[in-house]
Amino acid sequence: MFDAFLNHISNNFPILFKSRVLLAVSGGIDSVVLLHLLKKADVDFAIAHCNFSLRGKESDQDAKFVEELARALNVPIYIQKFNTKAFALENKVSTQMAARELRYAWFMELCAEHNLSHTITAHHAQDDLETFLINISRASGIEGLTGMTENSDFILRPLLPYSRDQIAAYAEQHAINWREDSSNSTDNYLRNHLRHHAIPALNEASPDFLTQFKKTQTYLHESATLLEDYTAFLFSKIVTQSFKGYELNIPQLLEVPNTKLVLYQLLKGFEFTDWDTIYDLLAAQSGKKVIAGKHRLIRDRDVLLLTEHKVEVQEDFKVTRKDSLINIPGLTLIIDEASQLDIKDNNVAFFDSDQLEFPLTVRKWKEGDIFYPYGMHGKKKISKYFKDNKFSTLDKESAWLLCSGEYIIWIVGERTDNRYKIKSGTTKLVKFTVIYD
């Protein structure tokens, strides 16, 4: 096996002979065999061993075993003890996930600190098959079925073409000792069961199952790559980014085939789950929305608008006689005294100071709000005003009302109230100017 291995790494990982690398060694058969192979190939490397403190004394013995092995082979070694359970609890992830995060973060640190170009792991062909079956048991999509790459920017996996049997044969042939992982954590139960029962059964059913599986996985990886390309293309065709958020153009969405799958493809990175309802937004009226986690998707005329979903704090703002400036989400209100009317646009409003009941309130609208639009005789529901003036869902949400007591005197930046219009002879004016963020 060594000659083939040397050939394999010379062809595929020339970097191993040009720079110093970091080898992750658990003490198990795979990483110990790889350690021997790399040493024999005269690769320049240091060892990293993680003690995840998951199996008490056994974990410590693993660390000691790897340390002694490193000394015997004259390879520098870094050992780190982690409180994996605590990290998992703190970050609300599985022990497995915690170990993974801790491990790779530390490897990156070590590489940076000691000028090591890559981390080498001892994953082999069957690891991919185990992960493949585990991910099926979790109803994964294609992304979970494409396997590990031999070669990434940071991690190299030179044993990936080798089977567990080949590795075991090499260990036996060279009388290599390793530590058996007696771990029986629930996370490992599934993997161990597959390793000892399902995978041998698959190999019995079809002796070259693993080889053929590797090809299938390569094809799936290629399909997934093309699917990403298609998604990028669809994104460029359908999605634009505006100050409001991401806008998905509905006519374009309806033009591509399999619109529902395309919607999923574009939005799967978010927390949405109710794809039927999302699809229904395409035929819904403006303002219909789906909220999931921190995001929401709103039908807004010809687009589906994807924005962050902020739980609205219905905070009211007070304006006293002394205030000259009030900061409100989305805008600033400037308050001046004035002696004459000077209305340039809707962003400026004048009121008779004596008619106002200070402190004024700036608040969001609510169902049932009414006012008397300037220039009109009657009253109108705020909601009706919004509708008549074609306010989008977002426009409505970002609207503020300036109120004197119970009365709405201004839809800020929009329209004042007819009852509060300046009468001739008024001398004491208050001027409000709105400046948007």
Add this chain to the structure above:
Amino acid sequence: MFDAFLNHISNNFPILFKSRVLLAVSGGIDSVVLLHLLKKADVDFAIAHCNFSLRGKESDQDAKFVEELARALNVPIYIQKFNTKAFALENKVSTQMAARELRYAWFMELCAEHNLSHTITAHHAQDDLETFLINISRASGIEGLTGMTENSDFILRPLLPYSRDQIAAYAEQHAINWREDSSNSTDNYLRNHLRHHAIPALNEASPDFLTQFKKTQTYLHESATLLEDYTAFLFSKIVTQSFKGYELNIPQLLEVPNTKLVLYQLLKGFEFTDWDTIYDLLAAQSGKKVIAGKHRLIRDRDVLLLTEHKVEVQEDFKVTRKDSLINIPGLTLIIDEASQLDIKDNNVAFFDSDQLEFPLTVRKWKEGDIFYPYGMHGKKKISKYFKDNKFSTLDKESAWLLCSGEYIIWIVGERTDNRYKIKSGTTKLVKFTVIYD
């Protein structure tokens, strides 16, 4: 189970209550249980039983069992005996494939003849998992991993959401008899082994493996659907059909991401296997080609041209003094006597009848051919003439030479030979006119 089944078919297969259908019954547990379920649900159907003559007396006993069952339940039945082995040999397919082809062809016939709207098969959830694993063992790509659909134009599979266990439980509960298939053909070995060993091991490792697998398979089906959409899009962008064949536009190919995968995606329906060489055509000179089976891909200027690959029959055509018309692949030669020169274009050529050595020959060019181009003093290799005149690979292949004895007197439709030009005083002219197909 019956109530759930009735609910399932009412919701998903309303056609079962509106038209008469055909139920395929092998005599095994799945199809016999489905037969009982459909009868109980008051569906109007006939039974089809195929006797594939693969297990001698056992096959005949299966047929007899199904026939008696049909009589007992008062359901019309059609039985057909096939010589499956002979069909497999004749068509060079596996026994499994032969049985499949014979079966579905006969089902379609029966449906047409007896006005049955659909064929119903008893495939269940685990069949999909078996096929999935079998296809992995054959290194299938995503298309082989997406599973059967419950519902196609022709076949309905109402048991697909049900597990083998559910079906077995129903059979036991209702004391339903069926015929055990003792088949041990090599085709069935793999499926049986998976059924009895690998799949139970997967279910043991993860009790809801089958349910989760069904979801994974649905996602894979969706990914495959999107991939087909992408391929259709790429096809419309990159491929045009011309009289020459399919032309793959090279600049467009180089513009899309993952060109090599895209080439595979566009061409995977053909017999090509050497994808590296095909990819290299993109950087090769005009005329380079890859041949596989009945097709070939040629670099032709800015396109890769996909055409049928005909093994060229280097047939020569004779032109006697009596011939007035010769049909040649791609063109027709008209031969007239003429009394004066009247050259309109390259498609017409005149020769001195006395100078010609009949019968003339029309043949393809070969390496080493030379002639004396009209209007030039020296001789030239035909290959050099082609090159100088920017003949594409296809142009060269479709070129014909008119020869008198050993001498090339005309590259048909192109250029006559200087040695055969009409001298003043020539009175007996032969006129050749070429008409292209």
